Amino acid sequence: MRNLFLFFREHYFYFLFLLLETFSLILLFNYNEFQGSSLYSVSNAVSGSVNSMFSGISEYFSLRKTNRVLIEEMAKLHSRIPEAFYTTDVNVFYKKDSIVHLEYKYISAKVISNSTNKRNNFLMINKGSMHGIENHMGVIIGNKIVGQVVSVSAHFSWIMSMLNKDSRISGKFKKNNQLVNVEWNGGSYRKGQVKEIPKHIVMVKGDTIITSGNSDIFPEGLMIGTISGFKNAQDENFNNGEILFSTDFNSLGYIEVVVDMMRKEKEELKESFKSQ
Amino acid sequence: MTSRTVFFNIIRFFFLIFFQVLILNHINLSGYINPYFYIYFILLLPFDTPKWMLLITSFILGLSVDIFTNTIGLNAAACVMMAFARPFVITAISSGPESLLGDTPSLKNQGLKWFLYYAIILTLIHHFTFFYLEIFRFSEFMATFVRMLLSSAFTLFLMLISEYLLYPRGK
Numbered sequence: 001m002r003n004l005f006l007f008f009r010e011h012y013f014y015f016l017f018l019l020l021e022t023f024s025l026i027l028l029f030n031y032n033e034f035q036g037s038s039l040y041s042v043s044n045a046v047s048g049s050v051n052s053m054f055s056g057i058s059e060y061f062s063l064r065k066t067n068r069v070l071i072e073e074m075a076k077l078h079s080r081i082p083e084a085f086y087t088t089d090v091n092v093f094y095k096k097d098s099i100v101h102l103e104y105k106y107i108s109a110k111v112i113s114n115s116t117n118k119r120n121n122f123l124m125i126n127k128g129s130m131h132g133i134e135n136h137m138g139v140i141i142g143n144k145i146v147g148q149v150v151s152v153s154a155h156f157s158w159i160m161s162m163l164n165k166d167s168r169i170s171g172k173f174k175k176n177n178q179l180v181n182v183e184w185n186g187g188s189y190r191k192g193q194v195k196e197i198p199k200h201i202v203m204v205k206g207d208t209i210i211t212s213g214n215s216d217i218f219p220e221g222l223m224i225g226t227i228s229g230f231k232n233a234q235d236e237n238f239n240n241g242e243i244l245f246s247t248d249f250n251s252l253g254y255i256e257v258v259v260d261m262m263r264k265e266k267e268e269l270k271e272s273f274k275s276q
Numbered sequence: 277m278t279s280r281t282v283f284f285n286i287i288r289f290f291f292l293i294f295f296q297v298l299i300l301n302h303i304n305l306s307g308y309i310n311p312y313f314y315i316y317f318i319l320l321l322p323f324d325t326p327k328w329m330l331l332i333t334s335f336i337l338g339l340s341v342d343i344f345t346n347t348i349g350l351n352a353a354a355c356v357m358m359a360f361a362r363p364f365v366i367t368a369i370s371s372g373p374e375s376l377l378g379d380t381p382s383l384k385n386q387g388l389k390w391f392l393y394y395a396i397i398l399t400l401i402h403h404f405t406f407f408y409l410e411i412f413r414f415s416e417f418m419a420t421f422v423r424m425l426l427s428s429a430f431t432l433f434l435m436l437i438s439e440y441l442l443y444p445r446g447k
Contacts, residue, residue, distance in 0.1 A: 017360040028349030
């Protein structure tokens with residue numbers, strides 16, 4: 001027994017190293033399980049308050065750009081209100097409540113931390129569960145996609161950017177509705193990869209890829225990007241292409257979180273089928 | 277270890293964490309390079325730091341940076357690995373007792389060659405662990421390797437600048 005003690009005392013450095021290294025790796029690889037747990041809430045709250053302080057300062061440097069975006073957005077909205085139309089027929093704007101249901105609601109929030117230079121990039125925004133944000137909601141800027149919510153605390157949300165190895169967006173060709181997957185394999189933050197394009201699809205540079213609406217995260221028809229290059233594989237069933245993202249991930253100021261009002265209904269429908 | 281050394285190390289600990297998360301994490305050179313300069317703290321711990329303290333402070337250092345980047349465990353694992361290697365690296369590159377002059381490892385006391393070996397080996401160990409744990413697949417081996425080397429070079433560059441600024445030679 002005494003020898004055992006001595007043995008441990010002599011080699012404690014190795015044991016302590018193994019203990020700490022194992023502990024770090026457990027934390028790292030259980031990342032998904034820990035999401036939403038107290039550890040992540042604490043981490044969100046701490047980094048959120050520091051980041052919002054810092055972004056409060058850096059916000060001033062982009063005021064001009066933010067203003068321009070807001071004015072553009074306002075002009076776009078102004079052109080949609082009924083007063084902007086020349087009404088030829090009153091019935092055009094008459095909508096019965098039982099026909100039109102609100103399906104998507106948008107919550108605007110400010111980005112307080114963002115990165116594009118890591119292999120796995122995340123954003124933090126200054127709104128959280130208090131404002132109705134939940135996990136797996138989509139995040140957009142204008143009509144372009146940004147990512148999805150992966151962790152929420154009371155005042156902040158943590159968003160997995162499209163620039164992440166775990167990010168996989170279901171998209172489609174605007175011209176013929178062919179489904180594809182959009183991923184990002186590191187490198188430049190302007191370019192991603194389009195996977196699983198069926199062989200018979202004829203691609204041209206500049207083809208638009210939009211969201212498919214299949215994933216319950218994004219509504220259909222949001223811009224992902226345009227094809228900037230492709231390779232015709234010889235021996236495989238699918239071609240791969242390169243996509244130029246419409247979103248400029250390096251200059252995100254204010255974004256919107258998409259709340260799918262009918263998500264519960266969609267999920268219940270899927271569940272009821274599974275349980276049959 | 278005097279209380280003065282302890283005090284300076286505590287200040288350095290917080291300074292490097294905030295420098296890392298508030299400034300360096302926002303640096304974006306050609307979308308590839310991201311320096312992890314905060315590990316300078318581990319390099320500068322005094323020679324007579326107890327080994328257990330070396331591991332535990334490195335772990336806390338890594339975890340603190342992790343909390344700000346929401347990568348719990350990633351920096352911690354890389355830092356613990358680096359701290360574990362530190363005593364072996366010091367033994368391996370030191371030829372005699374005269375190379376362990378002074379309280380803490382520095383370019384001024386140990387000379388350029390010694391310090392370069394010391395910093396390069398430990399930075400590479402840290403960055404290697406960090407980048408391959410972050411990606412955790414071998415399909416992007418070469419791309420990750422380039423990123424690792426470029427980032428290491430940048431980190432080392434910052435370390436050398438600080439060495440020359442904080443401890444000017446020839447006094």
